[in-house]
Amino acid sequence: MSSARVVQRFALFLMAFGGTIQAQAQPKFTFEIAGPEVVIEWLTDSTFRFCRAWEGLRCDPEDVHGAARAELRRTESESKIVFTSKYLEVEISKPDLRLRVLTRDGELLLAETSAVARKGGDVEAVRVAAPGERFYGLGARESSAADARGMIIETGRPFLLSSRGYGLHHTSPGNYVFDFTRTGPDEAIVLYRGVPRFEYWFYYGPSIKAIYEEHLEVAPPRGYAMFDLLRKEALPGRASLLPAGDVASWKSLEGAIRGLVHASLSGILNPAFDLGAYAEAPLDLYRRAAQFASIVPLICDSGSPPLDPRKHAERQKWLVWRQRLIPFLLAYVEETNQRGFPMIHPLAMQFPKDEPGGLLTDQFLLGDEILAAPVYTVDGRRRVYLPMGRWTDLYTNKEHAGRQTIEIQAEPDVLPLFARNGSIVPLAGETAAGPMELHYFPSLAGELFLYEPEIRAYTQVHAAPALDIMRLEIEAKAARSYEWVAHHLPKPNSVTAREKRYVEVTSRQLLKPGNWYYDESRRNVHVAVEVERGQTLITHLSF
16 A cells, blocks of 8 residues: 655656546646546645546636645555545545545545446436435525425536535536435435536535535635615626516515525525515515515515505615614625625524424524524414524514424514524614614623724624623724613613713613613613724623
8 A cells, every 4th residue: 555645736646547646736636547537636625626527528627716725645555545634535446436535533425326427418426315414505496395305406506515514516517407316225316417527526514604614715705785776687797586486476485585595505695586576466475575675685676667655665664674784784795705604594504403493494594693584474474493592583572492483473564583692783773873783682692793894894892791790892993873782681770881870861762872771661771882993892781
């Protein structure tokens, strides 16, 4: 058995089973034997490209966003070649170049059960589908099930996530069919029709968020801070429209909601919803579509006829709510650009060990903090699953325990949103001159990074209880007035900042910096503060 250690920018030429293996800067290994050219090209210790090419086509190197930084060990036996990185062990069998990928602990991630073959114009790849393995992604589908197991899916978005901790980004242009129906043994079949080259990037997470961070090395992300209602033709080039159906209906709205979740599990970072498609729908349906539009990353109007006054009023109401969400959404646009995460976090992504939640496609999280359950029924009734933690209904301020399903009937003007315990949710002021609201939901400590686009910096906000004191802290990168709203608290004995005792007022309307107010009916403490750029302000609530 021979072995070699390969690091970035180290060239190595070795002979293997009658062919040549080349390690280049990526490092890249090329196997040339009778049949297809096969290339494995490493980018990081968790990410590699695997390519097969027929009919004289080559597996040319792909341009990538990140610099190669994999460190590998190569070993060889009579039957296989093994590449070992910090996280993975990748086996390539010599007779037929089948691929097996395992963790360093020996857990099987991906295995081809037969040689990948080109027959006519099609390529067929057959892979193991492990017991209990769930498959996510493959485009903005309207399916009610997050897991693709048991389905046959034709897609132009061949981005696949596995609950076993890996992702596959198929890059060859063409048509793909994924068949997850085969049993005895359980297998996943990929049929590809296109150019005579079949290639994909393999990402090891093991979490979905970590997979997206690996993906950004290959496909640089781009999130858009575009919160107005756009003309359809003004959508950015990377926008991807959600399913709309032939006719606006409750079913098509449900499909768009589910499509948003599937899109966010498919590497789609800029989903867009066409509110104009509902212009001629009944008022109650249009209202629910406008509510959903208020929380989708991009929204547009496809050039609908003029709205009647009632629909116009509904649209404006929910566009105003969308504007109030901008401080919250901006932070996640920047997270998209820096870490490659979608702004919409499906439950399968945010709570990977929560199996009931991971199956749902009609609810999702905005970022990490807000669970959204848009309504798509005439009567406003729906079931909402609350994952672990405690959750506050933003409309009623009622707190719910997690790990349960609740039944709700949302009033016509209510979009069901729930904030997670330990969250800090920023909202722009109710008026242009009003203070930014910082809603804190104890009792867990919380932190928030407010993105300041003008200076490309973050204002840091922290909140935490400690015995009989609650500490609220702002490290300001921009001058601003704020109104802290700390939920579910008894009335404090005093509120202080910078050794100054704040003055209690009798109504929220009387608040100004240096004042506080206690809303007894909702058990919320409101504190008005003002912070200059570069200052840190710590406010204490004493009980």
